[in-house]
Amino acid sequence: MTRVPALGPRGEGWVAIQVLLVALISLAGATGPAWTGTMQSVTLTAGIALIAGGGLLALRGVLDLRSALTPFPRPVEGAPLVEAGAYRLVRHPIYGGIILGATGWSLVTAAPLALLGTAALVLLFDLKSRREEAWLIERHPGYAVYRRRTRKLIPWLY
Numbered sequence: 001m002t003r004v005p006a007l008g009p010r011g012e013g014w015v016a017i018q019v020l021l022v023a024l025i026s027l028a029g030a031t032g033p034a035w036t037g038t039m040q041s042v043t044l045t046a047g048i049a050l051i052a053g054g055g056l057l058a059l060r061g062v063l064d065l066r067s068a069l070t071p072f073p074r075p076v077e078g079a080p081l082v083e084a085g086a087y088r089l090v091r092h093p094i095y096g097g098i099i100l101g102a103t104g105w106s107l108v109t110a111a112p113l114a115l116l117g118t119a120a121l122v123l124l125f126d127l128k129s130r131r132e133e134a135w136l137i138e139r140h141p142g143y144a145v146y147r148r149r150t151r152k153l154i155p156w157l158y
Helices: 010-029 036-069 091-111 112-139 142-151
Strands: none
Touching: 010 112, 036 091, 036 112, 091 112, 112 142
């Protein structure tokens, strides 16, 4: 069992914190650019690629979940364990896609405050996914095996 709190029967508090943090990252983009010239051109290109890749990962995660999709960390009652599609790469592709997109936004806007917010978002999703996985293990006996063979948030990295 995890020591990470539920923050509501379905984990509503986790979603509220997530929405607030994503909004703050978006607004923090207005504090940039902190760098210019060649560095800004490089981060602009990398940022656009991360936004596109993150968007695709998150979208594929949404499509793969189908009726099991919920914004809350508590799984939908009776939903099957999804291990196909984006879920072959990572256990939480929607969270990973949002992280990649937020990182991309931070680079596109050249905003250190947005990068700081993105670091906080990584921590939030790590904790939220721990809570979610505790519930998934209760519902799906095969989840522990799936967890051992599949990265958590970012394909090929983490």
